Amino acid sequence: MTMIPTDLNMILASQSPRRKELLALTGHSFSTLSTAIDETFRQDEGIEENLKRIATEKAEAICRLYPEKTRNALLISADTTVLFDNVALGKPSDFQEALDMLTMLQGSTHSVITGFSLFYSGRRHCECVTTKVEFLPMSRDDMTGYITTQSPYDKAGGYGIQDPLMSCFVKGIEGCYYNVVGLPLSAVCRAIRQLLTTANA
Numbered sequence: 001m002t003m004i005p006t007d008l009n010m011i012l013a014s015q016s017p018r019r020k021e022l023l024a025l026t027g028h029s030f031s032t033l034s035t036a037i038d039e040t041f042r043q044d045e046g047i048e049e050n051l052k053r054i055a056t057e058k059a060e061a062i063c064r065l066y067p068e069k070t071r072n073a074l075l076i077s078a079d080t081t082v083l084f085d086n087v088a089l090g091k092p093s094d095f096q097e098a099l100d101m102l103t104m105l106q107g108s109t110h111s112v113i114t115g116f117s118l119f120y121s122g123r124r125h126c127e128c129v130t131t132k133v134e135f136l137p138m139s140r141d142d143m144t145g146y147i148t149t150q151s152p153y154d155k156a157g158g159y160g161i162q163d164p165l166m167s168c169f170v171k172g173i174e175g176c177y178y179n180v181v182g183l184p185l186s187a188v189c190r191a192i193r194q195l196l197t198t199a200n201a
C-alpha cells in the first residue's frame with residue numbers, strides 16, 4: 001500500500017479540536033482552516049447524502065476563501081451526526097434539548113455516522129462511516145451532572161464518548177472508535193492513499 005508522502009500539504013477544513021487531535025494521531029503534519037457554513041439537513045435527502053453534502057460544502061467554502069492555500073493541498077473535511085430511531089441528532093442548543101437527547105440514548109443502542117470528504121488535485125472522494133454505540137441506563141442525576149460540564153453543547157447527540165463522565169456508561173461499540181469522536185481515521189487514511197494513487201497514475 002502506498003504510504004502518505006511526508007511532504008503532502010494536508011489541510012483539515014474544521015474548527016473541531018477533536019478532529020485536529022485525531023488527525024494528529026496519524027503522525028502526518030497538517031494545517032487547519034475553518035469557516036462556518038449552514039449545516040441544516042435537507043428533508044429530501046437521506047442521512048448519508050446530507051452528511052456527504054455538508055462535508056463537501058465545508059471543503060468548498062474553504063477553497064473559495066483560501067484559493068492560494070488550498071490549490072496544491074489535500075483538503076479533509078467531515079460532518080458527524082447521531083442517529084437514533086431514524087432521527088438525526090445534531091448539537092443540542094440548550095439544557096433541555098441535551099437532556100432530551102441523553103434520555104433518548106441512555107439504555108439503548110444508536111449509530112454515529114461521519115461523512116468525510118477529500119479534495120486533491122481536481123479529484124474528490126466522499127464516504128460515510130457508521131459506528132454503533134450502546135449505552136447503559138443513566139439516571140436523571142447522571143445526565144444533569146454531565147450536562148452541567150457544558151461538554152454536550154458542541155457535540156452531536158449531546159455527548160462525547162471520550163468525556164470522563166460518559167465513559168462509564170458506554171457498554172460497547174461496534175466499529176471505529178475514532179469515527180464516534182469525529183473522524184474515521186483508518187477509512188480516511190485508506191481513501192487518501194487511493195486518491196494519491198489515482199491522481200499520480
Ligand SMILES: Cc1cn([C@H]2C[C@H](O)[C@@H](COP(=O)(O)OP(=O)(O)OP(=O)(O)O)O2)c(=O)[nH]c1=O
Nearest residue numbers: 014015016079080155156159160161180181182
Ligand atoms: C458523538 C460524538 C460527537 N463528537 C463531536 C465530533 C464533532 O466535533 C461534533 C459534531 O459536529 P460537526 O458539525 O460534525 O463538527 P464541528 O462543528 O464540531 O466541526 P467542523 O464542522 O468545523 O468540522 O461532535 C464528539 O466529540 N464525541 C462524540 O462521542
